[in-house]
């Protein structure tokens with residue numbers, strides 16, 4: 158699909174206005190019916206939940222995730238429960254109870270909206286609450302190419318059990334940038350649960366063609382990525398940096414993954430009561446992919462050598478003063494904030510594609526069969542899968558997970 162074709166989805170295109178009006182009459186009738194069936198849930202108390210901006214929307218009925226209600230309830234309950242616990246702890250310390258009644262951060266709602274925002278790419282960066290420096294480096298550089306229409310970019314961070322000072326800082330940061338979504342979690346190793354939360358949020362609020370899930374220590378050549386996306390498969394796509402070090406442990410790393418919309422749809426088609434979670438989202442994703450796609454022959458698993466994954470770039474001399482990073486890379490993982498700012502000064506990130514780089518499948522680049530068997534994982538990354546609906550914790554008291562840095 159070309160850029161022009163894609164813009165047909167946008168309300169700015171006069172060509173589509175008559176369709177919108179016709180569509181609106183039809184949609185309103187449907188909405189009327191749908192609103193009766195969801196009214197019970199909408200009247201639920203939602204104290205600290207934020208509403209979403211409805212810019213760039215086309216009226217249409219896109220609801221379809223009512224079956225995920227048990228998970229939405231669980232996440233909502235979790236936020237209430239944790240806030241209450243905080244209150245009890247604080248009051249035990251002698252602080253006045255009602256004055257700290259709840260967090261000053263508004264947790265994002267998972268409630269599905271009628272008018273979803275249409276974007277080519279929904280880009281989600283998972284970031285720890287205290288990583289202000291990383292977010293600022295990103296905002297100062299490649300984030301500027303998030304236009305909110307073709308690409309929507311959001312930071313996702315934890316909103317529970319933060320110190321008052323951190324809450325204050327985050328609240329001020331949010332007032333300025335409005336680009337953070339707060340999740341009802343404390344800082345611990347639950348990347349799989351966060352991922353589930355993020356994709357539920359994504360599908361509840363957006364009509365996206367692709368979703369990019371990534372870490373906050375990545376430099377991204379977003380212009381280059383945008384232009385390429387129009388020429389990449391729109392279905393069954395899982396694009397990232399794959400691990401191929403051990404037999405039966407072949408999987409895409411969680412630091413950077415693009416999914417086509419249908420793959421996210423498949424993830425959310427699982428039974429909310431039995432869907433399984435893991436502390437590390439990449440193992441969880443690998444298990445989900447095997448469960449849903451069997452031998453995975455129908456998937457297009459794109460192992461992209463232009464993503465630098467490991468060792469972290471900040472530890473490598475070759476990245477210290479590398480100009481025009483986008484000439485050879487699509488993204489650089491493990492970049493320090495200083496490095497990100499340096500890359501940004503002269504990144505050579507451009508929309509122009511001279512020759513579309515070949516889509517290299519993991520099945521071609523890896524000498525092992527494309528298998529992920531979670532029982533083969535050992536050591537610090539070995540955990541059991543647990544039903545997400547129980548909101549499990551695997552590493553109590555661990556605090557912020559710093560990975561391999």
Ligand SMILES: *[C@@H]1O[C@H](CO)[C@@H](O)[C@H](O)[C@H]1NC(C)=O
Pocket residue numbers: 227228230231234
């Ligand atoms: C959420 O809380 C309500 C009220 O306490 C309870 O009835 C419901 O079972 C809870 N749901 C989940 C999924 O935890």
Ligand SMILES: *[C@@H]1O[C@H](CO)[C@@H](O)[C@H](O)[C@H]1NC(C)=O
Pocket residue numbers: 287322323326
């Ligand atoms: C909050 O922001 C101030 C001012 O930028 C900074 O000095 C302080 O370290 C921050 N505190 C936390 C907990 O991040």
Ligand SMILES: *[C@@H]1O[C@H](CO)[C@@H](O)[C@H](O)[C@H]1NC(C)=O
Pocket residue numbers: 207261262263327328329331332
């Ligand atoms: C939370 O929501 C309230 C009401 O919509 C708003 O005034 C406030 O600025 C929000 N806080 C943050 C941190 O976004």
Ligand SMILES: *[C@@H]1O[C@H](CO)[C@@H](O)[C@H](O)[C@H]1NC(C)=O
Pocket residue numbers: 530531532533
């Ligand atoms: C996964 O690995 C375990 C342990 O080596 C083995 O017992 C099991 O048969 C393997 N499962 C599959 C589906 O190959």
